[in-house]
Amino acid sequence: MLRWRKTQEHHICPNLLKRQFDQGEPEKVLLTDITYMHYGTGQWVYLSCVKDGATKQILAHYVSSTLGLSLVKRTLERLLKRLEGNIHPDAIFHFDQGMHYTHPNTRLLVAKAGLKQSMSRKGNCLDNASIETFFGMKDELEYKDCTSLEELRQRVNEYITYYNSERYQWTLKKMTPDEDEFRNHLIAA
Numbered sequence: 001m002l003r004w005r006k007t008q009e010h011h012i013c014p015n016l017l018k019r020q021f022d023q024g025e026p027e028k029v030l031l032t033d034i035t036y037m038h039y040g041t042g043q044w045v046y047l048s049c050v051k052d053g054a055t056k057q058i059l060a061h062y063v064s065s066t067l068g069l070s071l072v073k074r075t076l077e078r079l080l081k082r083l084e085g086n087i088h089p090d091a092i093f094h095f096d097q098g099m100h101y102t103h104p105n106t107r108l109l110v111a112k113a114g115l116k117q118s119m120s121r122k123g124n125c126l127d128n129a130s131i132e133t134f135f136g137m138k139d140e141l142e143y144k145d146c147t148s149l150e151e152l153r154q155r156v157n158e159y160i161t162y163y164n165s166e167r168y169q170w171t172l173k174k175m176t177p178d179e180d181e182f183r184n185h186l187i188a189a
Contacts, residue, residue, distance in 0.1 A: 037152070
C-alpha cells in the first residue's frame with residue numbers, strides 16, 4: 001500500500017469556518033475535497049471539486065486518473081478561471097488535512113490566489129460536511145459502466161451541470177444552486 005509521509009514543510013491552518021459553511025455571500029466560502037470513483041473493469045479515478053458554501057454551486061472540478069498534486073492544482077486553476085480574478089476580499093478556501101492540501105506547493109498557490117486558508121480538524125469529516133455530502137453524487141450518477149476516462153469525465157460534467165442547474169436543494173428553499181446564485185446577484189445589485 002502506498003503511503004504518504006508528511007514532512008516538516010507540511011503545515012496545518014486553523015479552522016476559520018467552524019462548520020459555518022453558508023456565510024450569506026456567494027464565493028466567500030469555497031469548500032474543496034477529493035473523492036475516488038471505481039469504474040469499468042477496475043480502473044480508479046479521483047474527483048476534486050470546489051463548492052460555494054452559500055449557493056451550493058460546484059464552481060470547479062477536475063477528474064484525474066492519478067492522485068498527484070496536479071489534481072488539486074488543476075481544480076484551483078479552473079476555479080480561478082471561473083472567478084475571472086473577482087476574488088471575494090474575505091474568501092476562505094477550506095479543506096481537510098490531506099497531504100494534497102498541507103503540501104507547501106498547494107498552500108503557496110492558494111496564498112497567491114488571495115484566498116484565506118482554513119482546514120478541518122484532523123479526522124473530522126463534519127468540518128467539511130457540505131462538500132462531503134456532495135460526493136453522495138456517486139450514488140446518483142451511473143458511471144461504473146464507463147469504459148474510458150473521457151467517458152467518465154463527460155458523465156461527471158453532465159451531472160455537475162444537472163446538479164447546478166436542475167437539482168433542487170432543500171437548504172436553498174427548493175431552488176437550484178444556479179437560481180440561488182442569480183437571486184444573490186440581484187439582491188447585491
